Amino acid sequence: MKKADEQEKLRQIEGGVTAARGFTANAISCGIKNPKAERLDLALVYSTEEATTSASVFTTNRMRAACVQVSEKHQRAGNLRAVIVNSGNANACTGARGLEDARTECRRVAEELGLKVREVGVCSTGVIGLPMPMVRIEPRIAELCAGLAQGKGHAVASAIITSDTREKEEAVSFTVRGKEVRVGSCCKGAGMICPNMATMICLIATDAAVERAELKKLVRECVETSFNRITIDGDMSTNDTCIVLANGASGVRLAPGKPGWNTFRAAVQHVMLQQAWRIVKDGERITKFVTVRVKGARSAAEAKAVAKGVANSSLVKSSWNGGDPNWGRIIHAVGYSSHSVNPEKVDIDIAGLPACRGGVQADTPCDQLRERVQADSFEVLIHLHQGACDHTVYTTDLSPEYVDFNRSEYAYWNQAKQDGLTR
Amino acid sequence: MKKADEQEKLRQIEGGVTAARGFTANAISCGIKNPKAERLDLALVYSTEEATTSASVFTTNRMRAACVQVSEKHQRAGNLRAVIVNSGNANACTGARGLEDARTECRRVAEELGLKVREVGVCSTGVIGLPMPMVRIEPRIAELCAGLAQGKGHAVASAIITSDTREKEEAVSFTVRGKEVRVGSCCKGAGMICPNMATMICLIATDAAVERAELKKLVRECVETSFNRITIDGDMSTNDTCIVLANGASGVRLAPGKPGWNTFRAAVQHVMLQQAWRIVKDGERITKFVTVRVKGARSAAEAKAVAKGVANSSLVKSSWNGGDPNWGRIIHAVGYSSHSVNPEKVDIDIAGLPACRGGVQADTPCDQLRERVQADSFEVLIHLHQGACDHTVYTTDLSPEYVDFNRSEYAYWNQAKQDGLTR
Numbered sequence: 112m113k114k115a116d117e118q119e120k121l122r123q124i125e126g127g128v129t130a131a132r133g134f135t136a137n138a139i140s141c142g143i144k145n146p147k148a149e150r151l152d153l154a155l156v157y158s159t160e161e162a163t164t165s166a167s168v169f170t171t172n173r174m175r176a177a178c179v180q181v182s183e184k185h186q187r188a189g190n191l192r193a194v195i196v197n198s199g200n201a202n203a204c205t206g207a208r209g210l211e212d213a214r215t216e217c218r219r220v221a222e223e224l225g226l227k228v229r230e231v232g233v234c235s236t237g238v239i240g241l242p243m244p245m246v247r248i249e250p251r252i253a254e255l256c257a258g259l260a261q262g263k264g265h266a267v268a269s270a271i272i273t274s275d276t277r278e279k280e281e282a283v284s285f286t287v288r289g290k291e292v293r294v295g296s297c298c299k300g301a302g303m304i305c306p307n308m309a310t311m312i313c314l315i316a317t318d319a320a321v322e323r324a325e326l327k328k329l330v331r332e333c334v335e336t337s338f339n340r341i342t343i344d345g346d347m348s349t350n351d352t353c354i355v356l357a358n359g360a361s362g363v364r365l366a367p368g369k370p371g372w373n374t375f376r377a378a379v380q381h382v383m384l385q386q387a388w389r390i391v392k393d394g395e396r397i398t399k400f401v402t403v404r405v406k407g408a409r410s411a412a413e414a415k416a417v418a419k420g421v422a423n424s425s426l427v428k429s430s431w432n433g434g435d436p437n438w439g440r441i442i443h444a445v446g447y448s449s450h451s452v453n454p455e456k457v458d459i460d461i462a463g464l465p466a467c468r469g470g471v472q473a474d475t476p477c478d479q480l481r482e483r484v485q486a487d488s489f490e491v492l493i494h495l496h497q498g499a500c501d502h503t504v505y506t507t508d509l510s511p512e513y514v515d516f517n518r519s520e521y522a523y524w525n526q527a528k529q530d531g532l533t534r
Numbered sequence: 535m536k537k538a539d540e541q542e543k544l545r546q547i548e549g550g551v552t553a554a555r556g557f558t559a560n561a562i563s564c565g566i567k568n569p570k571a572e573r574l575d576l577a578l579v580y581s582t583e584e585a586t587t588s589a590s591v592f593t594t595n596r597m598r599a600a601c602v603q604v605s606e607k608h609q610r611a612g613n614l615r616a617v618i619v620n621s622g623n624a625n626a627c628t629g630a631r632g633l634e635d636a637r638t639e640c641r642r643v644a645e646e647l648g649l650k651v652r653e654v655g656v657c658s659t660g661v662i663g664l665p666m667p668m669v670r671i672e673p674r675i676a677e678l679c680a681g682l683a684q685g686k687g688h689a690v691a692s693a694i695i696t697s698d699t700r701e702k703e704e705a706v707s708f709t710v711r712g713k714e715v716r717v718g719s720c721c722k723g724a725g726m727i728c729p730n731m732a733t734m735i736c737l738i739a740t741d742a743a744v745e746r747a748e749l750k751k752l753v754r755e756c757v758e759t760s761f762n763r764i765t766i767d768g769d770m771s772t773n774d775t776c777i778v779l780a781n782g783a784s785g786v787r788l789a790p791g792k793p794g795w796n797t798f799r800a801a802v803q804h805v806m807l808q809q810a811w812r813i814v815k816d817g818e819r820i821t822k823f824v825t826v827r828v829k830g831a832r833s834a835a836e837a838k839a840v841a842k843g844v845a846n847s848s849l850v851k852s853s854w855n856g857g858d859p860n861w862g863r864i865i866h867a868v869g870y871s872s873h874s875v876n877p878e879k880v881d882i883d884i885a886g887l888p889a890c891r892g893g894v895q896a897d898t899p900c901d902q903l904r905e906r907v908q909a910d911s912f913e914v915l916i917h918l919h920q921g922a923c924d925h926t927v928y929t930t931d932l933s934p935e936y937v938d939f940n941r942s943e944y945a946y947w948n949q950a951k952q953d954g955l956t957r
Binding site for chain 2 (some may be wrong): 173209469494
């Protein structure tokens with residue numbers, strides 16, 4: 112109830128990642144995404160305030176992209192004030208050269224903006240395993256920095272997307288003791304990118320003043336219940352990154368236990384969850400948005416394993432694509448996702464109707480279930496009746512078009528060959 | 535080398551599951567699979583020898599089909615001599631009624647053949663969650679038993695398949711001190727059945743005489759390196775069952791350390807591996823057979839996790855479908871499948887050519903890799919260079935047609951409705 116109260120205090124605003132005061136941005140077209148088309152593919156977000164704090168969460172994939180390694184090192188050393196992002200190449204599995212390229216990007220931005228190198232974060236998204244086309248990037252960094260201006264948030268949102276079908280922006284504001292605080296963001300999809308690397312990037316910029324340690328704790332908590340709750344194809348990226356900058360330009364200092372903190376938390380949570388949902392809804396060639404809610408598990412780990420098991424089952428996802436309310440496939444995924452579930456206790460509701468009771472078919476007529484599953488969005492509720500733990504995952508169907516879309520990245524390799532980056 | 539020697543002593547023979555002496559079989563059409571078409575869907579395999587021993591391995595899915603629960607109980611109580619199998623309905627998630635139906639099948643077979651109820655095993659494969667159409671099955675069991683005869687192995691192979699495109703039979707013989715021993719089998723696919731339940735069934739019948747405890751040990755070992763090494767879509771079935779009957783009709787008694795044992799082991803291993811490969815190659819709408827071999831892992835668990843992680847990645851499988859030698863997607867799946875892999879040590883060979891060395895692109899021209907991946911069958915070798923453990927998994931690509939094929943089981947529900955089994 113309290114959480115809902117706080118959310119009511121939030122106002123939707125325009126401006127995306129530059130909605131908050133004291134943030135400028137720029138985006139240009141360098142031919143990384145497509146050398147032939149004029150598509151924005153290199154972006155920069157910058158906080159004009161020296162007192163900026165930052166917190167970041169990175170992929171847990173062991174194959175961490177070079178940009179992730181460099182950004183994490185910079186984040187650990189202090190606070191980021193600028194973030195440079197490119198799309199079209201993930202700078203992942205690129206070895207020592209990839210690290211050098213990521214560092215070069217940060218160094219050049221730092222030189223232009225008069226920052227320390229470690230105050231610059233770097234994100235990349237696109238194809239894995241190809242060297243960065245630095246020949247297209249490095250000569251343009253001066254221009255990128257020179258063009259920084261207010262109100263260019265939407266260009267950043269455009270520059271960071273790849274296979275996404277639309278820009279993803281979200282911004283809210285709220286008032287603390289008469290002063291307005293803003294939280295803005297842009298992100299790109301995890302629908303597998305380029306065509307395909309599940310590379311999720313989210314940049315959030317707020318004009319609240321927040322201590323780094325407090326910001327870090329809050330960001331981790333909010334990521335856990337938003338971006339860590341979504342899955343499209345179960346493939347975790349080498350590049351997933353969420354960076355939050357807090358620059359204090361609103362003049363409002365926030366801290367746990369102080370006025371406005373809970374609303375600030377609700378604002379960050381709201382922004383992340385909206386963006387996470389957008390990522391799912393814009394998943395590659397998907398047709399359904401499905402909430403998988405598991406209740407009554409013995410442990411949080413079991414609840415999570417069951418929710419992810421169902422959400423990642425190719426068979427379950429295929430049936431959703433066909434509008435088939437197939438609880439048999441759902442329970443079969445439940446059965447291989449947990450070692451302690453009791454089959455006779457499992458209840459499954461699909462789109463609000465009982466589909467399975469006590470592990471067997473419920474009385475709901477099949478056609479009624481079928482009708483509900485034709486909707487673009489529905490919930491699958493799995494009650495294990497074994498304990499008090501629950502977990503929710505947001506996911507999609509699996510379409511023939513998804514597979515078709517992800518069959519080949521050959522075009523990218525051909526381009527790299529022309530750039531002299533591969534044989 | 536020794537294993538290869540033993541395999542050389544094996545001779546391919548005809549006859550499928552009734553290739554060995556002392557086994558009879560029958561298969562009839564009951565309208566379970568399709569009430570309108572004359573398709574064999576109820577089968578029985580019977581050992582005429584009283585001294586028969588048996589060993590079985592069942593699914594580890596917590597949602598175990600009623601037939602699995604009943605067969606396991608019977609197997610534990612002693613030895614099976616007959617196995618009744620139906621296709622079209624998996625008798626899974628069918629509650630108390632499903633257990634009663636499975637027991638009724640065993641009881642009726644036992645009555646007709648003069649066996650104890652616990653000497654009869656029961657397997658079902660097909661749609662999950664619908665009650666068994668016992669009205670179609672029970673009245674036909676007398677006829678099924680009456681028609682038992684030699685040489686009907688192929689009819690059994692036909693009756694147990696569902697979405698498989700062909701029957702799966704394998705039989706070999708070898709000689710021990712001048713006497714011939716035979717090992718025959720039939721199985722059905724895990725390409726997800728009916729259209730879809732990943733229900734693998736394998737029946738193996740040998741005329742060797744083997745103590746139950748020895749047989750059990752050998753069967754578990756052979757299943758571990760054959761059926762447990764395959765994955766098509768990562769969905770583990772509620773019904774997977776492998777039953778081996780040994781009836782001694784050859785007059786040859788085999789035991790560990792005695793002549794012929796190693797060849798017998800090689801024969802069972804050969805039959806299971808051939809059948810496992812057939813299942814993969816006949817996976818639903820697949821176009822590639824891919825061997826994923828992981829070497830140099832720190833532990834057996836890590837080797838297995840990485841092999842399965844790569845083999846089950848939708849993105850990796852989609853790229854294989856497109857004939858795309860995408861090592862970037864492979865290494866990204868390696869990275870999320872192990873917590874201890876060192877990115878800089880990973881080598882990947884695709885179809886015998888270096889694709890990745892030390893975590894970065896190898897020198898092999900992309901077009902050469904691409905050409906090799908056009909083949910129907912190739913190997914992906916992932917060397918982690920961290921230890922001495924390895925693991926191999928046999929798998930497939932993921933095709934748009936697979937998803938399309940698995941979009942709906944509605945036809946089965948409609949049929950069940952007509953049978954009064956669902957609303």
